Amino acid sequence: DGGITQSPKYLFRKEGQNVTLSCEQNLNHDAMYWYRQDPGQGLRLIYYSQIVNDFQKGDIAEGYSVSREKKESFPLTVTSAQKNPTAFYLCASSIVGGIYEQYFGPGTRLTVT
Amino acid sequence: GENVEQHPSTLSVQEGDSAVIKCTYSDSASNYFPWYKQELGKRPQLIIDIRSNVGEKKDQRIAVTLNKTAKHFSLHITETQPEDSAVYFCAASMKTSYDKVIFGPGTSLSVIP
Numbered sequence: 542d543g544g545i546t547q548s549p550k551y552l553f554r555k556e557g558q559n560v561t562l563s564c565e566q567n568l569n570h571d572a573m574y575w576y577r578q579d580p581g582q583g584l585r586l587i588y589y590s591q592i593v594n595d596f597q598k599g600d601i602a603e604g605y606s607v608s609r610e611k612k613e614s615f616p617l618t619v620t621s622a623q624k625n626p627t628a629f630y631l632c633a634s635s636i637v638g639g640i641y642e643q644y645f646g647p648g649t650r651l652t653v654t
Numbered sequence: 655g656e657n658v659e660q661h662p663s664t665l666s667v668q669e670g671d672s673a674v675i676k677c678t679y680s681d682s683a684s685n686y687f688p689w690y691k692q693e694l695g696k697r698p699q700l701i702i703d704i705r706s707n708v709g710e711k712k713d714q715r716i717a718v719t720l721n722k723t724a725k726h727f728s729l730h731i732t733e734t735q736p737e738d739s740a741v742y743f744c745a746a747s748m749k750t751s752y753d754k755v756i757f758g759p760g761t762s763l764s765v766i767p
């Protein structure tokens with residue numbers, strides 16, 4: 542299970558608070574991704590990054606922010622502007638090129654009450 | 655942008671029977687089609703993939719077929735076993751200035767012993 546890690550596994554926050562989810566990889570991958578997974582639903586892309594200091598919005602970026610200051614790290618901040626933040630968040634990484642496997646982290650389950 | 659549809663959303667089969675999951679994609683520029691398996695509470699993992707220059711690929715009990723003209727691809731699992739029970743996601747990768755992978759909504763497969 543090494544290679545890409547996410548912490549913490551479970552996270553609880555009060556409504557109105559920003560929260561940052563960690564994602565680290567030691568696979569030397571240039572590309573990193575954040576997905577949101579809701580019960581019974583697929584993986585929806587939040588943000589992705591192909592290179593350090595650059596990132597692009599995915600399909601559901603509103604209420605989220607990211608940074609990519611290091612190749613190994615791609616933290617996701619869930620802001621208070623995200624209307625329904627409770628979900629399972631998956632981070633992934635891959636070699637740039639679009640035709641390579643994405644390696645997923647173990648995920649963080651965020652609960653906001 | 656790319657859109658990936660997947661059917662059925664749930665599938666139950668008897669142990670030993672075959673299971674087929676079908677996906678369609680919208681962007682003819684997509685050239686890579688991976689399938690991921692996600693067991694309950696775990697991360698998605700790649701099980702098989704196919705590139706647009708190939709019509710069929712097989713790996714032991716699983717196979718994937720691709721029809722570029724119709725823009726659909728399918729996952730076939732033969733001689734199903736209880737450990738095949740999981741959620742399966744198809745995906746399509748499109749080459750743009752920033753590569754990203756679009757996932758289907760998933761199929762929950764249950765193999766009944």
